[in-house]
Each structure stands twice: as C-alpha cells, then as structure tokens.
Amino acid sequence: xxxxxxxxxxxxxxxxxxxxxxxxxxxxxxxxxxxxxxxxxxxxxxxxxxxxxxxxxxxxxxxxxxxxxxxxxxxxxxxxxxxxxxxxxxxxxxxxxxxxxxxxxxxxxxxxxxxxxxxxxxxxxxxxxxxxxxxxxxxxxxxxxxxxxxxxxxxxxxxxxxxxxxxxxxxxxxxxxxxxxxxxxxxxxxxxxxxxxxxxxxxxxxxxxxxxxxxxxxxxxxxxxxxxxxxxxxxxxxxxxxxxxxxxxxxxxxxxxxxxxxxxxxxxxxxxxxxxxxxxxxxxxxxxxxxxxxxxxxxxxxxxxxxxxxxxxxxxxxxxxxxxxxxxxxxxxxxxxxxxxxxxxxxxxxxxxxxxxxxxxxxxxxxxxxxxxxxxxxxxxxxxxx
Amino acid sequence: xxxxxxxxxxxxxxxxxxxxxxxxxxxxxxxxxxxxxxxxxxxxxxxxxxxxxxxxxxxxxxxxxxxxxxxxxxxxxxxxxxxxxxxxxxxxxxxxxxxxxxxxxxxxxxxxxxxxxxxxxxxxxxxxxxxxxxxxxxxxxxxxxxxxxxxxxxxxxxxxxxxxxxxxxxxxxxxxxxxxxxxxxxxxxxxxxxxxxxxxxxxxxxxxxxxxxxxxxxxxxxxxxxxxxxx
Numbered sequence: 343x344x345x346x347x348x349x350x351x352x353x354x355x356x357x358x359x360x361x362x363x364x365x366x367x368x369x370x371x372x373x374x375x376x377x378x379x380x381x382x383x384x385x386x387x388x389x390x391x392x393x394x395x396x397x398x399x400x401x402x403x404x405x406x407x408x409x410x411x412x413x414x415x416x417x418x419x420x421x422x423x424x425x426x427x428x429x430x431x432x433x434x435x436x437x438x439x440x441x442x443x444x445x446x447x448x449x450x451x452x453x454x455x456x457x458x459x460x461x462x463x464x465x466x467x468x469x470x471x472x473x474x475x476x477x478x479x480x481x482x483x484x485x486x487x488x489x490x491x492x493x494x495x496x497x498x499x500x501x502x503x504x505x506x507x508x509x510x511x512x513x514x515x516x517x518x519x520x521x522x523x524x525x526x527x528x529x530x531x532x533x534x535x536x537x538x539x540x541x542x543x544x545x546x547x548x549x550x551x552x553x554x555x556x557x558x559x560x561x562x563x564x565x566x567x568x569x570x571x572x573x574x575x576x577x578x579x580x581x582x583x584x585x586x587x588x589x590x591x592x593x594x595x596x597x598x599x600x601x602x603x604x605x606x607x608x609x610x611x612x613x614x615x616x617x618x619x620x621x622x623x624x625x626x627x628x629x630x631x632x633x634x635x636x637x638x639x640x641x642x643x644x645x646x647x648x649x650x651x652x653x654x655x656x657x658x659x660x661x662x663x664x665x666x667x668x669x670x671x672x673x674x675x676x677x678x679x680x681x682x683x684x685x686x687x688x689x690x691x692x693x694x695x696x697x698x699x700x701x702x703x704x705x706x707x708x709x710x711x712x713x714x715x716x717x718x719x720x721x722x723x724x725x726x727x728x
Numbered sequence: 729x730x731x732x733x734x735x736x737x738x739x740x741x742x743x744x745x746x747x748x749x750x751x752x753x754x755x756x757x758x759x760x761x762x763x764x765x766x767x768x769x770x771x772x773x774x775x776x777x778x779x780x781x782x783x784x785x786x787x788x789x790x791x792x793x794x795x796x797x798x799x800x801x802x803x804x805x806x807x808x809x810x811x812x813x814x815x816x817x818x819x820x821x822x823x824x825x826x827x828x829x830x831x832x833x834x835x836x837x838x839x840x841x842x843x844x845x846x847x848x849x850x851x852x853x854x855x856x857x858x859x860x861x862x863x864x865x866x867x868x869x870x871x872x873x874x875x876x877x878x879x880x881x882x883x884x885x886x887x888x889x890x891x892x893x894x895x896x897x898x899x900x901x902x903x904x905x906x907x908x909x910x911x912x913x914x915x916x917x918x919x920x921x922x923x924x925x926x927x928x929x930x931x932x933x934x935x936x937x938x939x940x941x942x943x944x945x946x947x948x949x950x951x952x953x954x955x956x957x958x959x
Contacts, residue, residue: 618824619827621824622820622824625785625818626813626841627809627810628809629806720786721785722780725785
C-alpha cells in the first residue's frame with residue numbers, strides 16, 4: 343500500500359517534471375537554436391530600421407574573427423532586411439534573411455526544419471526562397487510557386503525580384519513562419535548593391551550558460567555595434583524559462599512533501615494498527631531504541647523498494663514517452679505562442695538519482711515522528727489495545 | 729524453596745481518571761520457586777495491575793517489588809527492559825503473537841533479543857513447540873492457528889528463554905473448554921518439569937481448580953491467600 347503510493351507519487355512527479363523540462367527545452371531549442379541564436383550583432387540603427395542601409399561595417403571580417411574565437415559553436419553572417427512578399431493572390435510584410443547555406447544549417451538547423459522541398463539545391467532560372475508553412479498558406483502558394491519580394495537596396499531604392507519557393511520550413515512559432523523568408527545571401531547582396539553586405543551576425547556558443555559573459559566580451563571587442571544576447575531579444579521567453587525553473591523546484595518540492603506526508607500518514611496508521619504488536623515487543627523486553635530503529639528501518643526499506651521501483655518505472659515511462667511524444671491538449675493554439683503541441687519529455691539520469699535520494703531522505707525524516715509515537719507507547723496498555 | 733518475587737507495601741493509584749482509582753492497596757506477598765499460583769477476584773479487583781506491576785510493565789505508586797534481591801520498582805527503564813527480557817515470561821489473554829512471524833519465529837524472538845546462538849535458539853524453540861504439541865505447526869503463522877494453538881505458542885514463547893517466572897493474564901479467557909484444559913495440562917506439566925513459577929490472573933474456575941495457591945484480591949487488597957495440595 344505504502345509502496346504503491348510511493349511508486350505512483352514518484353511516477354506522477356517525474357512525469358510532471360519531465361513535461362515541464364521538455365516544454366522548457368523545446369521552447370529554448372526552437373526559439374534560441376532554430377530562430378534567434380544565443381547572440382546577435384547588428385548596426386545600432388538596424389533594430390529600429392531593419393534595412394540594408396544599416397549594415398555592419400566590415401561585417402564579413404568581424405564574422406570571420408568571431409568564428410575563429412574559442413567558444414563559438416556556429417555562426418551565420420546574414421543580410422537581413424524587412425520587405426514585402428507577394429503572390430498572385432496576397433501580399434504581406436516579411437523579414438528577408440539572406441543566408442549562406444552551410445553556415446545557416448549549422449547555426450539554425452534550417453535544413454532540418456524543412457517540411458517539404460529541398461535546401462537551396464535547385465538550379466532554377468529564378469533564385470530560390472525558403473518560406474514558412476504558415477506564410478505559404480497566407481499567400482496561397484506551394485513549393486514551385488513564384489513569389490515577389492520587395493525591399494530597399496543600400497541606397498534606399500525600392501527593389502523587387504521574383505523568387506521560386508523551393509521549400510517550406512516549419513517551426514513551433516507560427517509568427518516566425520509567416521514572417522521570415524530565407525534566400526541566398528549572394529543573390530540578395532547583388533540585388534541590394536553590395537554582395538558582401540552583412541546586417542546581422544547570429545552566433546551559437548558552445549557553453550549556452552555563458553551567454554552573458556560572451557556577450558560582454560564581444561561588447562568590449564566591438565563597442566560600436568549593437569550586441570544582444572537571447573534574453574535581451576526574447577525577454578518573455580527568458581522570464582518564462584525562469585518561472586518554469588522556479589516552478590520545477592516548487593513542483594519537486596511538492597512531490598517530495600506529498601510523498602513524505604503520505605508516508606508519514608501511512609506509517610502513523612500502521613503504527614496505530616500495530617499498537618498491540620509494538621506493545622508485545624516492548625513487554626517482552628525489546629528496548630525502545632530498538633523499536634524506534636525498527637520503525638525507521640521499515641520505512642527506509644519501504645522507501646528504498648518503492649523509491650527504486652518508482653524511479654525505474656519512471657525511467658522507462660519517460661523513455662517510451664520520449665519516443666512517442668505527448669500530445670498537449672489544446673496544443674494547436676499554443677503554437678501561436680511558440681509552444682509545441684507535442685512534447686518529447688526527457689530527463690537527465692542524474693535527476694533520477696537526485697530525486698531518489700531526496701525522496702528516501704524525506705521518507706526517513708517522515709518516519710521519525712511515527713517511530714517516536716511508537717516508543718511512547720505504554721507496554722501494559724498497548725498489549726490490551728483492540 | 730527460594731523466594732522468587734516479594735512485594736512489600738505495594739500500592740498503585742491511577743490519577744489520570746476523574747476520581748483517583750486505588751488499584752492496589754498495601755499488597756505484601758511472596759512467591760516461591762516452582763509455585764503455581766492463581767490470582768483471582770472480581771473485575772476491577774486489581775489482578776491485571778498486580779501482574780503488570782510485578783512484571784515491570786507498570787510502576788507502583790508505593791512499595792517494593794523485589795526480584796533476585798533487586799527492587800525493580802526503582803530500576804531505570806532501560807535496565808527494566810533488559811530485566812524483563814531475561815527474567816520474566818508473559819502470556820496474554822489475547823495471545824499477542826507477532827502476526828508476520830511463524831510459530832517457531834515467535835518462540836525464538838525473545839532468544840533473538842537475548843542474542844542466543846542461532847542453533848541453540850532454533851533447537852529450544854522447536855523443543856518448546858514440541859512440548860506444547862505443535863511440532864507440526866513450526867512454520868505456520870498465527871492467523872492459520874486456532875485460538876488454543878496460538879495460546880500454546882504464546883506459552884512456548886514465554887517459557888523458551890527459561891525465565892524465573894511466567895505471568896499469565898487470563899490465559900484461558902478466550903479458549904473453549906477442551907483447549908483450556910489442554911493448555912492447563914501443558915502449563916502444569918511445564919511447571920513441574922522446568923520448575924518455573926507460574927502466576928495466573930483468572931476468573932476461570934478450571935484454572936483455580938489446578939492452582940496450588942489461590943490469592944483472592946478484593947478492591948486491590950489481599951482478601952485470602954490459600955494453599956492447596958494438588959497433583
């Protein structure tokens with residue numbers, strides 16, 4: 343009974359923790375690793391006016407310098423600007439990102455995000471564009487369709503050019519999907535009048551935890567540029583992750599407290615049911631300290647068996663769910679806010695040991711009060727208990 | 729014969745009730761080695777309190793309980809636990825076996841607490857269960873035994889550690905006639921064979937008829953102390 347409660351408590355707790363961690367990781371991976379990157383560098387004016395005119399002076403060289411620095415995992419030097427995308431049916435405002443194929447696949451894994459089509463492999467007469475699934479829906483186009491992108495060149499002149507949709511990508515953010523299109527940087531560079539123009543450098547660093555430190559170093563190196571880390575660019579995500587972290591701590595705390603109080607209650611009940619048995623032990627000469635350690639030992643054994651069973655079952659449960667995914671009810675709507683409709687829960691192995699250790703520790707602590715109650719029994723009365 | 733237990737001016741008053749209850753009043757008794765004594769009296773006369781006090785399960789309000797020249801009434805609790813384990817055997821009305829242990833384990837348990845060698849423990853437990861006629865129930869748990877059988881296991885448990893005396897609180901109260909006689913036969917035989925002092929509290933005339941000494945308590949005081957010749 344106690345063991346079952348312990349197993350179910352641990353499984354429930356670990357499931358919730360894994361789902362929360364998966365949501366956190368999915369949001370972080372999707373937003374940071376697929377869209378924003380850890381750090382971005384721009385011309386200071388570019389944030390307010392995302393135009394080709396505000397390019398990073400000597401951007402190619404700076405990108406190469408940063409790319410050579412230790413700690414940089416991947417880097418993409420882009421030519422980015424706002425513009426319009428138009429099909430035969432509709433037009434809409436978009437952010438056009440001129441990219442280098444290889445660098446982008448290393449930085450945002452764009453090649454792996456394609457739902458349909460190929461990754462800048464077609465040799466069409468018209469240059470290729472990769473657009474989001476949502477934008478394709480909005481513009482009523484598909485792969486192979488022609489769209490027109492309109493934007494300003496480096497001198498502020500309006501330029502329009504036709505592109506053929508080579509692929510549709512998909513990310514969890516619908517907003518990103520309908521707002522962002524990718525073309526080759528050299529094609530866009532020619533159109534804006536400067537083939538080497540760079541307006542954005544997106545950087546992935548090796549140690550994601552050091553993003554603030556690396557940003558500060560880059561700010562010192564390049565004081566004239568606007569250098570922002572992901573928490574600056576996505577404050578809502580940053581706070582949401584912070585909240586999730588806190589919630590995870592509270593959640594684990596609640597699981598442990600719940601399991602401990604459940605155990606405390608069950609052990610107390612079992613002590614009450616065994617008053618006579620404990621009375622006999624005390625009557626025939628078992629010392630109070632031995633009775634105390636017996637109750638604590640019993641609880642420890644139960645916690646060890648239940649805890650281990652709970653953790654092993656949880657491990658396999660998370661493994662299975664990680665392979666098949668967990669559908670979040672109403673998850674379709676969440677995609678507008680960057681949350682995935684299907685989560686793939688995963689937990690580091692150390693988490694199982696940590697939670698197992700803490701549960702067993704708390705179980706032992708929870709056994710002290712019932713054990714103390716047990717040794718307070720008066721043997722003469724206890725042996726006559728009904 | 730050697731005196732096993734001696735009480736001097738033994739009194740016990742319960743004060744945790746609305747009106748103080750004087751359960752024992754100035755009881756002066758001596759029990760000799762090998763005696764078969766029945767403590768009788770109406771309900772509330774102090775029989776169980778007397779057994780609890782001389783068994784060290786309860787402390788007297790006044791007076792002495794001298795066993796082996798030691799007044800156990802003044803003994804520290806930790807020493808008293810040890811003393812009980814080594815010198816006193818208990819048989820309770822409700823058998824009070826440990827439900828998760830088999831008959832042989834129940835009988836061995838006190839010897840386990842006494843840290844006796846395993847072989848000796850097993851041999852003695854089997855021997856005692858044989859003596860009470862349960863050699864075929866060694867590995868049976870209490871729930872699978874009848875009331876009479878459970879009480880016989882309890883007797884074997886009480887005697888297994890060779891205590892100086894055995895206190896039995898209404899041991900036949902829950903037994904049918906046949907089981908009660910059977911148990912009394914066994915206890916009388918063991919009393920003789922092992923020369924163990926047996927002190928019963930009882931209402932049961934069948935026990936009283938077997939006892940060689942009958943002490944009658946009335947309102948916590950000794951009313952009569954009679955000795956009988958019995959086989």
